[in-house]
Amino acid sequence: MRHGATTLLALVPALALASTQEAGAPLEELSSGTSAVPEVRVSGDVRLLAGVDTGFEARREDGLSEHVVDGWGRASLVTDVKLSSTLRAVVEGRALWRGGAEKGLERAKSSFEPYLGEAFLDVYTKWVDVRVGQQTLAFGANTFFAPSDLFNPRDLRQGFVVQEPEDLKLPVFAARALATVGPLTVTGVWAPFFAPNRYDVFGQDMAALQPSLGVAVPLSVKPSVEDWLQPRLLETERPGLPGDLGLRVTGDVGRVKLGGSWVWANEKLPQVTVDPELDALLRAQQRGEPADTALLLSLQERVRSGESLVTGRYARQHVVAAEASTLVGTAQLDVDVGFSPSRTFYGDRLRPLRKPAATWVVGVSQAEESDLVYSVTYTGLAVPRVGEQELLFLLEPGTARGREHTAFLHLLVGDVAYSLLGGRLEVGLRGAFEPIQRSFLVAPRAAWRVSERVHLGLSAEVYGGPSYSPFGYFGRNDQVLASLRVLL
Template sequence: MRHGLPALLALVPALALASAREAEPLQEFSSDAPVAPTVTVRGDVRLMGGVDTGFEPAREDGLGEHVVDGWGRASLATDVKLSPSLRLVVEGRALWRGGAQKGFEREKSSFEPFLGEAFLDVYTRWVDVRVGQQTLSFGANPFFAPTDVLNPRELRQSFVQLEPEDLKLPVFAARALASVGPLSITGVWVPFFFADRYDVFGQDMALLQPQMGVPVPVAVDASVEDGLQPHLLETQRPGLPGDVGLRVTGDVGRVKLGGSWVWANEKQPQVTLDPELETLLRARERGEPVDAALLLSLQDRLSAGESLATGRYARQHGVAAEASTLVGPAQLDVDVGFSPSRTFYGDRLRPLRKPTVSWVVGASQAEESDLVYSVTYTGLAVPGVGAQEVLFLLEPGTARGRERTAFFHLLVADVGYSLLEGRLQVGLRGAFEPIQRSFLVAPRVGWRVSENVYVGLAAEVYGGPSFSAFGYFNRNDQVLASVRLAL
């Protein structure tokens, strides 16, 4: 499980991936494969619009929500098999977003073209190598596994809007895959840093929701605010040596066992405010008068060019063990991991570095069937939480008062059923966090108009206390309509 304030909020979109498997394994070619290059082109276009079930009135603090949202996502990829030992993939992607508050106030839109997966595969007798933009997978569960931290995440869309391939963003990396006796060994190097994509304010899934009591950090026109957000919380990005990872797997009877290790930068900044600046912000939050000496001190320090806030990306180690096996028609996956230090946030948004033990148990449909399901339970133990500390969104305020090991549990289920020879599809995604009893329910129905056209209707309902994993977003209940075109 990933941590830090943006990471905790990432629980919501991550739910869509409970049943997903790795997008595409490294391909192998037989010696009698054709020498002439073969070219495959694939792509799709997805459009979605959402309307909130409750229209929140305009706010003066810049934290008003969108009551109307729309987005479009397109991808086009070319897969060229140059020879039995060479393969080239190049994919382009584009994202469009738009929205408006009640009365179509503060309307805005943005368009983002970017490179998707773009890599060269080289297959040899001893090792297969992939270099370029790619999606990596560590652990039995390719999205919740404790060491699956090498790809940044797309955290700006909601649970229903995300498809499995949307959450993990490709990174430029070199990956080597080799077989040594019964073992499969994967080594990865990600030399350049890529951060998660998230919104700080001004969007439904933004980090700052009104109940936080934190004002918008900048006052700008709605048309440019989203362009500022990728760097709003950071003051420094990591350089070399980058991220590295090692994974070893092997079969023991019917069970696939493995272990992995990563040394990587966290993908969200660890934000620290100067104590004087924090005191000023808290006083304004409570409506109290600000001490004149404090204001003078801050003014002098700003004039001297002193930084009053830092946003740096902490580095972490992680180790994990994994196991996968088939049990009847289902696949069972288990991951258990440990990290000596990861970033969390307290209830006053102060960063806390804590060791963590995490585990994931998942079961999913492994045979072709009209019924497709997955159930995933993920847990987290954080020892050494102080008596005056509360882990934001992970613990209720009543946990304060004694030193403890904090626990967090999350149950995710995704069930779908196809009728009328696959033309009609109905399903339900849900999540439940038992400690604070927060939940998310997302029913959906879809109709396959043709082989390449699919239309759907879905809803999202959030519930729970204001500072729980899902209750934090409880003003964002909405109904969504979608269209998907496969090329």
């Protein structure tokens, strides 16, 4: 029941990440070379960020008080070893620190998470290039919005400005094979082990439970341990084999790169189902009504018998997609179209709904080196066969109820930056607009390059729109942020 808001969280941190390169050089660029001595490259960075909310909300009794101050720290260290012309190994260690406090610096907390980043072995042969290990994969023309880009889980715990491209997509263990067959490039992927999205249910500004939802925190614990409970709170079962499978074929037709892909993958957010009797009891409590005695007795008997009243399982979905990319003057144009016959959404009562869905993405980005860098992406979603009493949570307004219909979501995302003073100063703006409910996000930023290795930044996030719109849902989280990045 509490999972519905996480459906839209996947949109928020990704908004201005319309185009980027995945970590590590492409296989095609590394398949040549005759060096007999291993080449070793070590790189990394440390990033620190502090945020202060623009409005200090009073402490709430339902456990959903906001953080008025937040701190984040990320560190990465990569060792890249080219063993020979046919072998390459990469190992990356990552660490995440985060902390925050509510108004008056109450309920302060912090956590530290070391984890493995990309760690893979590349093998290059005459017929096929193979990569095995922890890796970031890319299906589709648009690296982050393509409907077939389903292999890597996302980190949904940070806001729009905080999140960098390399932070959003988390590496997953997989085997990838890339081969050239005549004029075609064929990519096959198998990710055998399941890895879910990382998200917060409560206790953080970007958590699934926001006050407008009308649901209190499901448990009372000390701040020092509540974040460690989040990854397992909504799930009761995880998928096993066969894992995620995908096939992508691309080829050039004149100046246009065309392609198609098929993906069969587990969704990375759990499908949470609450028993109708338990749901009725919880809603009565929220309204302040006395509990029905017969209902309580029935639930007690079912609990004694070992019956599960809440389940959180990860559904599977098929996606078929087509893509196209080409250069238009100094800009790159990317187009993706995809269809899934069954995908999980949530109704306004937070009950899971399995619906077919069509997605289309059109992106334009700067393709040449310039002081002006930009990207604009339009993403559309159509969900047919929504019942007359159904309403997709956060995706459509209440006026859509009352007739069977097709639900639509339109999302326009932009990111523009301009370098001044010989590249020492960069000013930019990220933004997103959802026109049906008129919800938006505006994120101005400025960065100063102190030296080649030290960068300072100042930015802000402003959310707007109705309480049940994609960005208005997080409207209380407007903040100003300062950052420091040190390249190692």
